Amino acid sequence: MKIEILGVGCAKCHKLEEMVREVVKKEGVSADISKVEDFKKIMAYGVMTTPALVVNGEVKAAGKIPSEDQIKGWIKG
Amino acid sequence: MAECCGGGSKLIYSCAGSADVGEIADRVTRKLRDEGFAKMTCLAGVGAGLSGYVQSAKGADEVITIDGCATACARKSLERIGVHPTSYILTDFGLEKHETPVTDQIVAEVLEKIKKNAGFSAASPRMTDGGCCGV
Numbered sequence: 001m002k003i004e005i006l007g008v009g010c011a012k013c014h015k016l017e018e019m020v021r022e023v024v025k026k027e028g029v030s031a032d033i034s035k036v037e038d039f040k041k042i043m044a045y046g047v048m049t050t051p052a053l054v055v056n057g058e059v060k061a062a063g064k065i066p067s068e069d070q071i072k073g074w075i076k077g
Numbered sequence: 078m079a080e081c082c083g084g085g086s087k088l089i090y091s092c093a094g095s096a097d098v099g100e101i102a103d104r105v106t107r108k109l110r111d112e113g114f115a116k117m118t119c120l121a122g123v124g125a126g127l128s129g130y131v132q133s134a135k136g137a138d139e140v141i142t143i144d145g146c147a148t149a150c151a152r153k154s155l156e157r158i159g160v161h162p163t164s165y166i167l168t169d170f171g172l173e174k175h176e177t178p179v180t181d182q183i184v185a186e187v188l189e190k191i192k193k194n195a196g197f198s199a200a201s202p203r204m205t206d207g208g209c210c211g212v
Contacts, residue, residue: 045128045129046118046119046128046129046133047132048086048088048130048137049088049136049137052129052133058128059128059129059131059132059133060128060132061132061136062129062132062135063086063132063133063137063138064136
């Protein structure tokens, strides 16, 4: 599973990355987690507001921090 | 550019339809973007169901649509994904579909009406490119 956190370094972006890493660890899921800070790469997803979360190439959330349960659902779904 | 942290994010969409009023809607929307009223993004991306566009619309604090006519394709495209935008329809401003020349003057007049309606002035906060939470 490939998980990307899109954001250029703001507090909410860091918070989302922490949450994702924690949920992945807790759920024992094997995932390649990366942070994307390059605006061009972020824009290539059509994302206009960050932080954003991308799971296997699909943007699941943008402009907000999703709940832990939502993150769990996306990585286990 | 992407707006960081989602704080105060305002996105604007134009129907950009083929009729004269659709073209005016597009030109007005671009001018609103250029003046910092909101960030403009692609309605086609929403219509195509591309996840980045759909989630950006859902995650924005405010969404605005500029439609040329009462068919309101932009507004309805957003409503289909559960987003209820502030909607401006140019025929409501007195423009007639297929009867309105696309001129700089008409674009400027419509622009001013929308800005007045939205309470946007030179002193209003701007949606600017780049930047991140003051960093």
